[in-house]
Amino acid sequence: MQEKAKIKVGISIGDLNGIGCEVAMKTFEDSRMLDFCTPVFFASNKTISFQKKALGIDFNFNGIPNARKPLDGKINVVNVWKDMPKTEFGECTSEAGDYAIRSLKAAVASLKAGEIDVLVTAPINKKNIQSEDFNFPGHTDYLAKELEGESLMFMVSEQLKVGLLTDHVAVKEVAAEITPEVIVKKAKTIERSLKMDFAIRKPRIAFLGINPHSGDDGVIGKEDDEVLRPVIRQLSDEGHLMFGPYAADSFFGSENHLNFDAILAAYHDQGLIPFKTLAFGKGVNFTAGLSKVRTSPDHGTAYEIAGKGQADHSSFKEAVFTAISIFKNREEYLELTSNPLQKQKIKK
Structure with a gap:
């Protein structure tokens, strides 16, 4: 052979x-x-x-x-x-x-x-x-x-995977950027990536709230109740294992993230601060959906240590291995889904 x-x-x-x-x-x-x-x-x-x-x-x-x-x-x-x-x-x-x-x-x-x-x-x-x-x-x-494809900024490690509804957007523009259409698109992109790229058959996905305490029933903003929550309910009714919105301040400290295969954060720092705190050096930035x-x-570029030979290459090495793993998983997934009998098994 x-x-x-x-x-x-x-x-x-x-x-x-x-x-x-x-x-x-x-x-x-x-x-x-x-x-x-x-x-x-x-x-x-x-x-x-x-x-x-x-x-x-x-x-x-x-x-x-x-x-x-x-x-x-x-x-x-x-x-x-x-x-x-x-x-x-x-x-x-x-x-x-x-x-x-x-x-x-x-x-x-x-x-x-x-x-x-x-x-x-x-x-x-x-x-x-x-x-x-x-x-x-x-x-x-x-x-x-x-x-x-539909791109999604997806920070991944073995124990934690965090995607973003909005990525490089100014904080003052975040709420306006999160529309029902965006939520559905990002949710389905992350779900498909978990199945195709990470071989998770029935992924469970959590949403973090847009506002502090997910709006506190409208007291601290209405976006969670009027925009995010109805779309999550709709996706759940359609059979997707999607839950939330959860208050972001206590979600990771209570280890609730361990109950899910991935988390969708509303904006950049809401997702990346906990991710880099818990997985820095072992985490990888993956552009899902493409x-x-x-x-x-x-x-980043780490100018403060550039040229000194002090840089830790652990995350870059992880990025190489993750790319190889995703490529292989994707090949296998596409091969299985091209076979009608295997496709039915995957859907069950």
Whole structure:
């Protein structure tokens, strides 16, 4: 029997002045990682050589002109650019932002073309990436435009999975952004992802309230009673295992989150503060709902330690393994659902 090809993991290197290159290289400094996948960095030989020397990382790689035929058993680097960008560790520069986006765009193009199987993105800075050609608040919004599907920012670890009804939205705009249509779309996206990407047959999903104490019967805002609660009831009546809204302040401290397969938070900090408190370093940011698999570590550029060799690569390594696992689960799910007999079993 012919051995199945290893999953090709594309890596966009993020902000050159941050810790992106460092955590990515440290992940694959361990040669055993090559038993699980074939890594493809989108940068240049010169850039990776500079970062390797500056950080003192034992990292041998193979330069290739494109991602069509990466070498198995090797760390591959696609030469996206030929020039040598200036690296200023710890600084937010427009040049670093420009090269971060060049890496990302090249990686996404290869992902769409099927040259790589999954994408793992190193951290970018949301300020220095802005330009006439790139006007997005982050990876998630850009990928939602480039890839088919309904995107959902989904923070995942083995014990905790938190999705967001709204992600990079100013707090003052959150309530207006949460409409019945958005709630239904996000709820069904997270449910489908739990089934397809995490092999959970009948996922139980909890909603966190929009307002403090879920509005206290309208005393602290009416959105929970008038918008969120009726949609949850509707979804429940349709047979979806969805519950809430629960008051966010006590939900995690009481360990109520352990009773559910995933939680849908109303806004960014409501979901990410408890997630990063409970799972930091082991958590992964996954863009659910898209036609392709993309993950990233649960941290940012960390300018304060960039260039010092102090960055912990645990989350980036988890992002690689999570991408591989999701890709395999998705393949298996699609194979099962394409078989009418198996499809009936899944529905039961």
